[in-house]
Amino acid sequence: METFLQVLLSGATMGCIYAFVALGFTLTIAAAGVVNFAYSEWVTFGSYFGVTFAVILGWPLWLALGASIAGCIAIGWLFQLFVFTPLEGRHFLTSVSATIGIALAMQALVTLLWGPYPLTLPTFFGSSAVQIGTISVFPHNLLIIALAVLIIGGLQLALTRTSIGLRLQATAQDPMAARLMGIPVRRMRTLAYCLSAGIAGLSGFLVAPLFVVTNTMGFGLMLKGFAATIVGGWGSLKGAVYGGLLVGLIEALGAAYISSEYKELIAFAMIIVVLLVRPRGLFPERIAEKL
Amino acid sequence: MLSVDKLCVGYGEADVLHDVTLRVGEGEIVAVLGANGAGKTTLLAALSGLIPARAGEAMFDGRSLVGAAAERIVGWGLSHVPQGRRIFPGLSVMENLVVARTAATDRAEGGFAAAVAEAEELFPRLNERRDQLGWSLSGGEQQMLAVARALVARPKMILLDEPSLGLAPMIVETMFSTILEIRRREKVGMLVVEQNAEQALRVADRVYVMELGRIVLEGPADEVARDPAIERAYLGA
Structure with a gap:
């Protein structure tokens, strides 16, 4: 029982991080x-900003x-301006290829700016665990879940x-009609990019103390975040959140009870199963189809 | 109130509108008739700033519409109810009205609440459907919502693109009667683009007939209705 709760907690922690990544990734898909x-x-x-x-x-x-x-919001704003x-x-494949290219350049830039060696970021509460009942908990994990x-x-x-939130939804659902309502579509999209970037900054900062900071760390998280997006339903914010939690939990449970060697395999096998049963994900976006 | 002079509009290589000239007075209902592809929708899109004009001038209430952005024009009192309704499918009826709120809504007496109350008085069905999502409405209800959304912005004039499209004849009849009622109550002018000539001629004061991007005929509605060519082409007589 203790192990199970322990596993559940660490799964939920990573699930929250994946949910953040999937949410930020989905925001720009849904909005623009x-x-x-x-x-x-x-x-x-x-x-890396956190470490700096x-x-x-x-x-x-x-x-x-x-x-x-x-x-990160500044980066999001620059992307808006130049990309x-x-x-x-x-x-949509144009923005896919452009962003993949920029991603590679940014990865190299990290090495240029911060060097090739892994860095570490401390947590708010030190690195010792706290006992709650029979299980030991890292306060940082609780912070991630609470946030x-x-x-x-x-x-x-x-x-x-809020009216600005509804306007953002309107922009996502029908940009032309949104303009006719007097909604400044470009500014709404910029808001979505900056929001997405802010979430990236937060998740980067929160996840850093769990691992070490390297120039490929984002890529690993993104893979899971992307999986969460697919499992949850492409373009669905709700799907991103639940998909993220699910990927985190299954990955942790699989690692604990089946094999930690194969935890990636288990997570991705689950995705295949979900897609076989529900090809459009768990929470398919009925509206605002962009692809 | 709205005066369009020799407006030319096109997409890429193709010119769609050639030297279109028309007027809509304050509180006047003007219909533009024409077959599919005559350029009616393009005309409205150019007036509301969705596509740029190539030449010519369009003035509304003392301001030039040429080169102005769509999101600003609605604030000047010109609302556009686009073809296909284009209501927001994932927002409820009420939320669709909330996002249509403009500075003019708040300036008017009673603000947003009064605007919604008036729209719901014209379309009581919308009140019953308040919390229903846009996609779940019937075609007629979507058209009502689209017009209500335009009214919330407290316009001086409304551009209506094919309000009859895809609706049952009885609902079309009611819709056009409501158009007259809106004019009577709010004194708003309307430029209605239609293929359904019978209904359009019933409510319009004046009519323009468009063919292949040009105005080929204009006149008072009753006169145009008696024109033999119009009878043959649009009224199926």
Whole structure:
């Protein structure tokens, strides 16, 4: 029982990270039809910003977290200016290839800027575990789960209960009709890019203490985030969140009870099974089909 | 209120509109008749800023529409109800109205609540369907919502693109009666583009007939309705 709870907790922690990545990746698809394969590098940069501010410059962690998110938002804004807006209205594969190219360049840039050696980022609460009942828990894991609940819940409320959130949804569902309603579509899309980038910064910062920071870390997370997107349903924000949690949990359970060697295999086998049963994912997006 | 002078519009190599000239006065209902491909939808899209004009001028309420962005034009009091309704499928009826709110909505007496109340009085069905998602509405209800969405912006004039398209004859009849009712209540002018000449001639004060991107005939509705060529081409007589 203890092992099971322990596994569940670590699965949920990684699930939240995957949910963040899948959510950020899906946001630009839903809002603007932009498939951003450089998202992995946005997450990587979030981690490296964290290391830079917290370790190299020695800023307090909360400040470093805020600065990392701000740094990623700046990257998102630059992408909007130089990549997404110029490619607007093109076939979605154009943004796919452009962002894959930029992702490779950004990966190389990381090595140039921060060197080839893995770096580490401390947690807010040190590295010792706390006993809760019979299981030992890392406070950082609880922080990740709490922030996921807070931010995903907040985002849900903002999208469905505020007028700017409804306008963002309207832009995603029918940009032409949105313009006729006087909604500034380009600004709405920029907002979505920046939101997506902010989530990348947050997940990069949060995931860094669980592993070491390398220039390929974002890529690994992105693979799972992408899987979560497919399992949950392409373009569906709800699907991204549940898909992320599911991938995290199954990966952890598979590693604990079947084989940790094959945990990647188990996660991806599950995706194949889900797609065989529900080809459009668990929460297919009925509307706003962009592809 | 709306005056269009020698407007030319095209896509890529192809010119769609040639020297289109027309006027719509304050509170006037003007119909543009024409077959498929005559350029009616293009005309409305050019007026509401969705596609750029190549030459000519279009003035609305003292402002030039040429080169202005669609998202600004609605704020000047010109609402466009596009072909196919284009309501937001994933938003509820009420949310569709919320996103249509503009500065003019808030300036008017009673603000947004009054605008919604008035729209629901014209279309009581929308009140019953308030929380239903856009995609689940019938064609007629979607058309009602599209017009209601335009009214929420408190327009001085509405551009209506084929309000009868794909609707049952009885619903079309009601829709056009509501158009007259809207004019009576709100004093808004309307430029209605239609293939259903019978209904359009019933409500319009004046009519333009378009063929292959040109205005070929214009006049008061009752006069145009008696034109033998129009009878043959559009009224099936």
